[in-house]
Amino acid sequence: MNFLSWNCRGLGNPRAVRCLGDVLRTQKYDIVFLIETLSLDVRINELCRKFGYVFHFTVDSVCRSGDLALMRKFNVLCDVVVHFSNFIDAHIFKQGVADLRLTGFYGYPDRSRRRESWSLIRSPSSLSSLPWCIVGDFNDLLSESDKKGLVAHPQSLLDGFKNIISDSALTEVDLNGGSYTWEKSKGKSNWVREKLDRAFGCNEWWKKFPSCKLSLLQTVVSNHNHIFLDLVSTEFSMAKFRFKFENTWLKEQLFHDEVVNF
Template sequence: MNAISWNCRGLGNPRVVHALWDVVKSHKPNILFLMETLSNKERIKHLCGKLGFSNFWAVDCVGRSGGFALLWKSNVKCFPERERRRESWDLLKFLANCSGLPWVVLGDFNDMISKEDKKGIHGHPQALLDGFKQTIEACGLIELDLMGGKYTWEKCRGKPEWVRERLDRAFASSSWWGLFPLCKLNMHKCVHSDHDPIHLELYSTEYLKKKFRFRFENTWLKESNFHEEVSAHWRRLKPSHFLPKLLELSSFMGEWGKRFFNNFQKKKLEELMINEELCWQQRAKSFWLQDGDSNTRFFHACATSRRKQNHIHYLKDEEGGVVSTHEEMCGIVKRYFIKLFGDEGRVMRNNMKV
């Protein structure tokens, strides 16, 4: 399941509708939330069917401003409330105290947490920064890291008064983090709107159990660089909920372990190759080659050549005939030694002594 929130700045522009179609086609969200639609319910109803959503809820625009819509598919339970159309920090606090259920809130908050969330002229008032940050902390929410960029809204691009701000973001409770520890929040560029859509991908703990397997190996602790690399990676991680940081660190150690195993296997293979070369070197009796090319083909060739030289291809019998079969050659050898060590052989040896 995934959701997309986008301040589209008007669905009357065909290019915006085409860009929205591309986003939905690429990421197949189950929930789509659109702000600043500048459209009415009839147009949203037509768009809902065109984009493949079975349900919608919309608020008409007023003149040439406002309007938003929530679209969702039949496999999603969604209960929109009209009073939520006005974003209010007091409402967020109220909702945070209403229930202990896991929850996530995302979209265009039209406010920022720190001065780093804005780049351009006229800094954001510190009172608003503090108020938004205190509200998020009071609700017990933790921000999801945004991938793909830092700023989600801009105006006057390329001009001296160019301003960029991070207005679209997502926050979640600790219990929600426990359900979706591997979630990802991505930003996608759109040239037809001053807001870029944000895309939330959810991976539940069930997915984690099936797909993610981490096994710690005690042999890693014997490597001198293990502690140093793991500590450095932990320090590079952004401040966030403990569980996603722990999972990210586990993933890093898993990849480290793969590299360690591959290097270990490589070392073992090199040792086996060296032993094989020594074995073939001994069989080839090529002790004169002490520091030559580490190529076992040479030793294979030498040993094979020796086997060929030691092999008897044929023998000649007493009448000078050539025999090549195993049985015939064995017969010639047997008769030869019988003759050599028999009576005839003893007479011949005695004559040689005289």
């Protein structure tokens, strides 16, 4: 199973829609989480039909900066449990994969509302005992290395975000393909790059998906790049591991004794 998260900065631009289409055709994503679509539900429904998604759930923002959408393929079942202007929390079911809980998240971009964002991370952390992953654009940094630019990120904000992740017993999924997911004023003296898009898993998540991978996908229509979460379940089908007798075992000196004593 895999999951795409992208802060698309508006789908009213035909170029952005073409870019999204190219991304969705390149890789068959089971679940797609879109942030800042700035689009009505009917528009998301059109995109679902166009790109082969059979279900969508949208959340309207309380201001212009927002609008969330969750889309799924036919081979995945998705039950939205709770939602807010900043997140969509859902139970995900797919044959051959452990049931899981996924939260698509969008943190407040306004620094004065960071504490509200942190509260929203804490609020769904105890809703279920299922393996849980929260992924999206947090608009927050965990360390100084998450930013490259002229002005340092306030230490109080670094500590606040780090504390809420620790209090929620979450562990970050390592990002492959780049160090930063957002940039501004590229090539200029005030060029800023930050790691705003992330994924975190709880303890039960890591027990089920210890090899999950998070990758960065470049885009040319937004200052946010996509992040792509790929799950590798530890569960297996017994049908794939059938017993097969090997004649060479008969040549082993202790083989007959081991069979008799079994």
